[in-house]
Amino acid sequence: MIQLFRVSKEYGRFRHALADVTCTIERGEFVFLTGPSGAGKSTFLKLLFRDEPPTSGQILVNGRNIGVLPPSQIPYFRRSVGVVFQDFKLIRRKSVFENIAFVQNVLGLSRAEQKRRAYQVLKRVGLHHQMNAYPDELSGGEQQRVAIARAIVNEPTLLLADEPTGNLDPVLSEEIMRLFLEINIRGTTVLVATHDFDLIRRMGKRVLSLDRGRLRDAPLRRDASPTAVREAPFLPLG
Amino acid sequence: MVKPRYIFGEAWSIARSGARQTLLAIGLIALSLYVPALFALLSKNLGRLSTDAETPAAVITLDPAADGRGIARRLADDSRVREIRIVSSDAALARFRRAYPELGAALGDLKEAPFPPTIEVRMRPSAGPGAGTAVAAAARSWPGVEIAESEEEIGRRFSDGVRIVRAAGLALGGVLVLAAILSVASAIRLALDLHRDEIEIMRLMGATETAVRAPFWLHATGEGLAGGALALVLLYATYRLGLNYLARSPHPVLSMFWGSFLDWRAVTLMPLIGAAAGLFGSMISLTRRT
Numbered sequence: 001m002i003q004l005f006r007v008s009k010e011y012g013r014f015r016h017a018l019a020d021v022t023c024t025i026e027r028g029e030f031v032f033l034t035g036p037s038g039a040g041k042s043t044f045l046k047l048l049f050r051d052e053p054p055t056s057g058q059i060l061v062n063g064r065n066i067g068v069l070p071p072s073q074i075p076y077f078r079r080s081v082g083v084v085f086q087d088f089k090l091i092r093r094k095s096v097f098e099n100i101a102f103v104q105n106v107l108g109l110s111r112a113e114q115k116r117r118a119y120q121v122l123k124r125v126g127l128h129h130q131m132n133a134y135p136d137e138l139s140g141g142e143q144q145r146v147a148i149a150r151a152i153v154n155e156p157t158l159l160l161a162d163e164p165t166g167n168l169d170p171v172l173s174e175e176i177m178r179l180f181l182e183i184n185i186r187g188t189t190v191l192v193a194t195h196d197f198d199l200i201r202r203m204g205k206r207v208l209s210l211d212r213g214r215l216r217d218a219p220l221r222r223d224a225s226p227t228a229v230r231e232a233p234f235l236p237l238g
Numbered sequence: 239m240v241k242p243r244y245i246f247g248e249a250w251s252i253a254r255s256g257a258r259q260t261l262l263a264i265g266l267i268a269l270s271l272y273v274p275a276l277f278a279l280l281s282k283n284l285g286r287l288s289t290d291a292e293t294p295a296a297v298i299t300l301d302p303a304a305d306g307r308g309i310a311r312r313l314a315d316d317s318r319v320r321e322i323r324i325v326s327s328d329a330a331l332a333r334f335r336r337a338y339p340e341l342g343a344a345l346g347d348l349k350e351a352p353f354p355p356t357i358e359v360r361m362r363p364s365a366g367p368g369a370g371t372a373v374a375a376a377a378r379s380w381p382g383v384e385i386a387e388s389e390e391e392i393g394r395r396f397s398d399g400v401r402i403v404r405a406a407g408l409a410l411g412g413v414l415v416l417a418a419i420l421s422v423a424s425a426i427r428l429a430l431d432l433h434r435d436e437i438e439i440m441r442l443m444g445a446t447e448t449a450v451r452a453p454f455w456l457h458a459t460g461e462g463l464a465g466g467a468l469a470l471v472l473l474y475a476t477y478r479l480g481l482n483y484l485a486r487s488p489h490p491v492l493s494m495f496w497g498s499f500l501d502w503r504a505v506t507l508m509p510l511i512g513a514a515a516g517l518f519g520s521m522i523s524l525t526r527r528t
């Protein structure tokens with residue numbers, strides 16, 4: 001599904017956000033990406049949906065080398081990836097519904113169908129009563145859930161989430177993780193960047209750990225105590 | 239393929255969400271187009287002058303006691319002559335009063351007629367240049383003729399002058415239209431700055447370049463169209479105001495410049511220039527990088 005081979009990313013000449021990263025994520029896997037602030041988590045995700053090209057190395061997503069994707073192909077590639085941005089990236093002049101239905105609207109789906117799908121995903125994040133609100137009228141956590149709804153509405157084959165629970169209380173965080181697991185079970189590969197070790201431990205999934213742009217072999221999963229896994233309100237399903 | 243419904247919907251949403259900016263842009267566009275349009279109106283009326291004003295080819299001034307009809311009949315024998323008009327002293331005075339109302343009142347007190355009777359001679363177009371001069375020269379020796387002058391030279395100089403002014407006007411008009419297009423473009427560019435962030439988000443969501451840009455193109459074209467139409471309304475208002483003013487207090491020179499409005503071609507051209515400028519402005523400001 002995803003293969004990185006000796007990938008480096010430099011912003012400018014001296015900012016090494018990622019250095020020589022090689023790893024594989026299988027189709028249908030659920031993986032956490034962790035590391036201290038500035039370690040390169042967001043950069044890692046940005047490379048995966050071609051927000052940024054790598055400085056060197058190769059990135060294969062679904063068998064395509066996205067480092068050399070021609071610009072005209074990038075939009076079509078991005079549509080197959082759902083992204084929850086660290087800063088949400090909602091369009092302020094659009095309502096919650098319009099934000100979620102944006103790509104479908106570009107594609108010319110009927111309004112009724114757009115509404116139906118938006119309602120469905122909003123219901124899953126518990127915001128179906130806010131269809132017609134505008135981002136500025138929502139709390140941070142609500143905006144985050146809208147961003148999550150938008151990321152999953154088109155049933156992407158790959159879901160990238162950058163700190164998706166950063167603004168949520170523990171109960172909501174668990175709800176969202178449960179949602180991600182459901183999506184994962186249906187076959188979507190999920191990659192979640194987070195600081196939340198507690199969450200990672202409870203979920204008991206594979207962990208990629210970044211430190212100053214380098215991948216560390218710190219299989220947090222082994223450290224996860226069995227009790228912690230049992231304590232989780234939902235047991236890992238994958 | 240990007241669906242037209244999406245493009246129109248987005249363009250409308252952009253216009254509505256930044257209503258004040260949209261109106262501001264339309265206002266700026268209207269002002270930028272108003273200046274060259276006013277100029278076009280003036281030069282159009284100037285052009286009308288050169289074709290309307292029919293200066294006679296020759297003017298023959300008579301002795302007040304002369305047999306005007308006899309001289310007129312003699313002039314009419316020339317086959318090159320198209321029209322002969324006898325202007326009596328009274329008619330000349332009336333004409334003067336019409337053109338210069340304030341001065342005319344002062345002349346009313348005079349006992350003697352201030353203007354001698356004249357005969358205006360107009361030639362057929364086939365007569366060619368120099369005919370007016372020949373007629374004037376012949377008439378000069380006739381009894382009762384005081385002065386016989388060819389006006390051809392003056393007429394030619396006048397139309398030459400008009401032509402030069404028009405050519406200069408065309409060049410200046412071109413510069414003004416160019417300036418208008420550039421200022422429309424920068425108005426559009428300014429308005430686009432509001433939308434940089436969302437343009438970036440649209441791209442991240444997987445919108446193609448056409449899907450990102452077409453709504454903004456349409457929006458800017460619409461602003462240009464509306465701005466052009468508004469400029470037209472402003473120009474017409476100016477024109478009517480001018481007419482009203484001149485009706486109340488006629489002016490011998492200004493009245494000549496303020497005779498008719500732009501024709502339908504110029505009228506349709508204005509919103510079109512606005513729309514084209516808007517489209518151009520949005521096209522140069524929306525690139526892959528921005």
Ligand SMILES: Nc1ncnc2c1ncn2[C@@H]1O[C@H](COP(=O)(O)OP(=O)(O)OP(=O)(O)O)[C@@H](O)[C@H]1O
Pocket residue numbers: 011012015016017035036037038039040041042043044086
């Ligand atoms: N657009 C950019 N231009 C220049 N430097 C950048 C850019 N984006 C990230 N960086 C740098 O790259 C490094 C990694 O940044 P990144 O955003 O990937 O970190 P992160 O792990 O997501 O951090 P956080 O947990 O705070 O979100 C940082 O040193 C950052 O300053």
Ligand SMILES: [Mg+2]
Pocket residue numbers: 041042043086162
């Ligand atoms: Mg980050």
